[in-house]
Each structure stands twice: as C-alpha cells, then as structure tokens.
Amino acid sequence: MNFSEYFKDGFVIGYVVSAGFVTASLMSYYYLIWLNLKLKQRRNRAKVCPLRNHIQRKKTHVHDQVSKLSLEISELQRWVTQMSYEEISRATNSFSKDNIIGLGRMGTTYKAILQNGYLLAVKRLHGSQQHLEKRFICEVKSIGRLRHNNLVPLLGFCIERRERILVYKYMPSGNLYDWLHPKEEKAIAMTMEWDLRLKIAVGVARGLAWLHHHRSFRLAHLDITSSSILLEHNFEPKMSNFSRAILMNQNDPDSSGSWELGFIKSDVHSFGIVLLELITLKERSQMTASSSGTTDEKSLVEWITHLLSGISDNSIVKSLREQALEYDILKVLKIARNCVQPDCDQRPSMLHVYKKLRAVGERYGHHLTYDFGMSKPPEIVTPNAQHTTTTLEIVEIQ
Ligand SMILES: Nc1ncnc2c1ncn2[C@@H]1O[C@H](COP(=O)(O)OP(=O)(O)OP(=O)(O)O)[C@@H](O)[C@H]1O
Numbered sequence: 001m002n003f004s005e006y007f008k009d010g011f012v013i014g015y016v017v018s019a020g021f022v023t024a025s026l027m028s029y030y031y032l033i034w035l036n037l038k039l040k041q042r043r044n045r046a047k048v049c050p051l052r053n054h055i056q057r058k059k060t061h062v063h064d065q066v067s068k069l070s071l072e073i074s075e076l077q078r079w080v081t082q083m084s085y086e087e088i089s090r091a092t093n094s095f096s097k098d099n100i101i102g103l104g105r106m107g108t109t110y111k112a113i114l115q116n117g118y119l120l121a122v123k124r125l126h127g128s129q130q131h132l133e134k135r136f137i138c139e140v141k142s143i144g145r146l147r148h149n150n151l152v153p154l155l156g157f158c159i160e161r162r163e164r165i166l167v168y169k170y171m172p173s174g175n176l177y178d179w180l181h182p183k184e185e186k187a188i189a190m191t192m193e194w195d196l197r198l199k200i201a202v203g204v205a206r207g208l209a210w211l212h213h214h215r216s217f218r219l220a221h222l223d224i225t226s227s228s229i230l231l232e233h234n235f236e237p238k239m240s241n242f243s244r245a246i247l248m249n250q251n252d253p254d255s256s257g258s259w260e261l262g263f264i265k266s267d268v269h270s271f272g273i274v275l276l277e278l279i280t281l282k283e284r285s286q287m288t289a290s291s292s293g294t295t296d297e298k299s300l301v302e303w304i305t306h307l308l309s310g311i312s313d314n315s316i317v318k319s320l321r322e323q324a325l326e327y328d329i330l331k332v333l334k335i336a337r338n339c340v341q342p343d344c345d346q347r348p349s350m351l352h353v354y355k356k357l358r359a360v361g362e363r364y365g366h367h368l369t370y371d372f373g374m375s376k377p378p379e380i381v382t383p384n385a386q387h388t389t390t391t392l393e394i395v396e397i398q
Pocket residue numbers: 101102103104105106107108109121123152168169170171172174175227228230240241
C-alpha cells in the first residue's frame with residue numbers, strides 16, 4: 001500500500017468517526033432538550049392538578065348541595081304550596097317597613113295582602129345560614145303537615161336564591177304576650193276578662209294535648225311562650241313557632257322512653273308558665289316568692305303555694321272576684337302548680353290538663369258561647385294532596 005492509499009483510508013476513517021461523533025452529540029443534545037421539556041410539562045401538570053381537583057371537588061359539592069336542596073324542595077312541596085318571591089314581594093309592598101308586624105330571632109314578619117284581599121303574615125328569614133335553614137325546614141315539615149284549630153296554618157313557603165320565607169294565615173288579634181303585658185298607654189284598652197283568658201288556656205291545652213297524644217305521631221313543640229301564641233279575631237288561640245319542634249314516630253320503640261317524655265314534659269312546664277301569666281298577668285321574671293328575686297323552679301312553686309294560701313285577700317283574686325268563682329281560680333292555680341313541678345315525672349300529661357281546664361271552662365258556658373267542639377275534626381295533610389285533608393282518628397281531644 002502506498003502513501004496515497006493510506007491517506008485515503010485514514011481520511012475515510014476520520015470522516016466516519018467525526019460524522020458519528022457529531023451525530024451522537026446532536027442526538028444527545030436533542031435528547032436533553034426533549035427530556036427537559038418533558039420534565040417541565042410534568043411539573044406544570046403537577047401544579048395544575050390540585051387546582052383542577054379543587055375545582056372538580058367544588059363542582060361536585062355545589063352539585064350535591066343543589067340536588068339536596070331540590071330534593072328538600074320537592075319534599076316540602078308535598079305538604080305546602082311553594083310561592084314565588086315576586087308574588088310575596090308584591091303582597092308586602094316590597095317588604096315595606098310599614099308592613100312589619102314582628103321582629104324575631106329567626107326573621108322579620110310582615111303583613112301581606114293578596115290581590116283578592118286575603119291577609120297573610122310573611123316571615124322572611126335573616127339569610128340562609130345553616131342553622132336557620134334547618135329551622136326553616138323543620139317548621140315546614142312539622143306545622144306544614146298538621147291542621148288543627150289551635151295551630152297557626154302555614155299556607156306557603158318560598159326558597160329562591162338566598163331567600164327563605166314562610167307564609168302563614170294572618171292572625172288579626174296579634175300575640176298573647178302583648179295582651180297580657182300591654183304597654184302602659186294601651187293597658188285599659190287591652191284588658192282581658194277571665195272567661196276569655198280561660199278560653200285561651202283551654203285552646204292551647206287542647207292543641208298541645210293533640211300534638212302530644214296523637215295516634216300516629218307525637219310532637220314536642222319546645223317553644224311555648226305567650227308570644228308564640230297568636231290570636232284569631234274571636235280570640236281562639238293558635239300556636240306558632242314550630243322551628244324547634246321534635247316530631248316522634250309513635251311506632252318507634254323508643255318513643256315512650258324517658259328521652260321523649262323529657263321533651264313532652266318540657267312543653268307541660270312551659271304551658272304552666274303561660275297559665276300563670278294568664279291568671280296573674282305577671283311576667284316570668286316577676287313570679288318569685290323570695291325578695292331576692294330568684295326565679296328558680298323551687299321558688300316558682302313556693303310562689304304559687306303562697307298565692308294559694310292567701311287566696312281570699314290576694315290582689316289578683318280580688319281583681320277577678322266579679323268575673324270568676326274563687327274556687328275556680330284556686331283550681332286553675334293548682335293545675336299551673338302541677339305543670340311547673342321541678343321533677344318531670346310529677347308533671348301531669350297535657351291530656352289530663354286539658355280535661356281539667358275544659359271542666360272549669362264549661363262552668364262559664366264556654367260550650368255555648370264559643371265553638372269549643374271544633375266545627376271540623378282535626379286534620380292532617382296527606383302527601384301529594386295539598387288541599388285535600390283526611391280526618392284523623394282522634395279519640396278524646398275535640
Ligand atoms: N300569623 C301571624 N299573624 C299575625 N301576626 C303574626 C303572625 N306571625 C307572627 N306574627 C307577629 O309577629 C311577631 C313575631 O313573630 P315571630 O314568629 O318572628 O316571633 P318570635 O317569637 O320572636 O320568633 P323567633 O323564633 O324568630 O324569635 C309575633 O309575636 C306576632 O305579633
């Protein structure tokens with residue numbers, strides 16, 4: 001082999017080696033770029049994922065909430081008519097201040113007038129926070145299902161965006177508290193005679209006895225006060241404020257347990273306080289025997305015993321002497337004392353209380369003067385038939 005052949009071979013080898021080297025370098029360079037790109041993409045995806053997951057979770061949550069709410073609405077519609085916000089707003093003159101008739105913890109109540117002249121009371125809740133939402137639903141499910149002469153009729157509800165509204169029949173004589181404890185300037189105009197007070201006591205006792213001793217359910221109201229008792233034009237009492245009520249199934253084996261009795265007997269106690277307000281026209285804070293002004297349960301019972309012992313020269317009795325028999329005032333005071341006993345087991349049932357009060361009421365001719373036997377038997381609204389009602393098998397409470 002001569003020099004030129006050596007040169008040729010060397011050149012070819014050199015050329016191939018350097019071409020291979022250049023190609024390998026280029027490939028590794030592009031590989032590194034590709035690798036970097038991939039890593040970047042993966043990092044970005046990792047950043048985006050939590051956000052995407054969060055959005056997905058949020059969407060599912062909102063979707064769950066919306067489905068839960070629409071389920072609730074269709075459940076509520078089984079009992080009460082759903083009304084539109086626009087319709088209610090029109091009837092309250094756009095929730096005008098002039099229409100306000102009450103300010104409660106849950107909401108503001110307005111007087112509303114429908115186009116046909118029908119009067120309503122509209123309770124607009126303060127927002128839709130969770131605890132109010134629960135109480136709103138509780139109110140519709142309890143009072144919305146029941147029809148009784150001594151319960152305020154819930155006629156409709158509204159759920160629109162953040163609005164939660166309850167629509168009741170309007171009670172023209174307002175609440176019992178305002179009648180028993182009127183502001184000074186109204187004191188004379190708002191005097192309530194004994195037989196009217198007795199009529200109210202019997203009506204509330206009858207309504208509570210119905211709720212406590214029904215054949216197919218038991219309901220503890222848990223918020224009986226003179227301000228939750230509303231009055232019709234003829235002063236027939238109607239219980240309202242069912243947002244704390246507890247509905248118990250009569251077939252539940254626990255339903256006669258002490259848990260349930262505790263709730264039921266708490267209503268009996270509250271009724272006892274209302275009865276005392278009706279007899280004495282005093283507020284709960286003034287019902288005390290001791291000069292220290294303590295208002296515990298023992299002192300309440302002592303106070304009633306004190307009233308009973310000096311019944312003849314008691315100023316309360318003196319003021320009622322022309323309207324009532326002393327014997328009857330004594331009897332009603334004793335019923336009230338039994339109701340407010342500190343020990344639940346010693347308190348009577350509302351059925352017992354109702355029968356005792358009714359017997360006193362009959363002596364004042366209530367069965368003649370007032371519609372004590374209800375013109376219609378108590379009713380419960382059947383599902384899917386908002387305006388048709390079925391009669392309940394009510395045994396004694398009529
Ligand atoms: N159906 C109605 N008819 C006439 N007046 C009513 C009616 N409902 C309520 N009111 C009036 O509005 C007042 C306030 O009612 P609301 O139910 O808000 O009372 P509350 O006991 O303070 O309730 P809350 O549980 O919200 O504290 C009542 O005391 C009553 O005077």
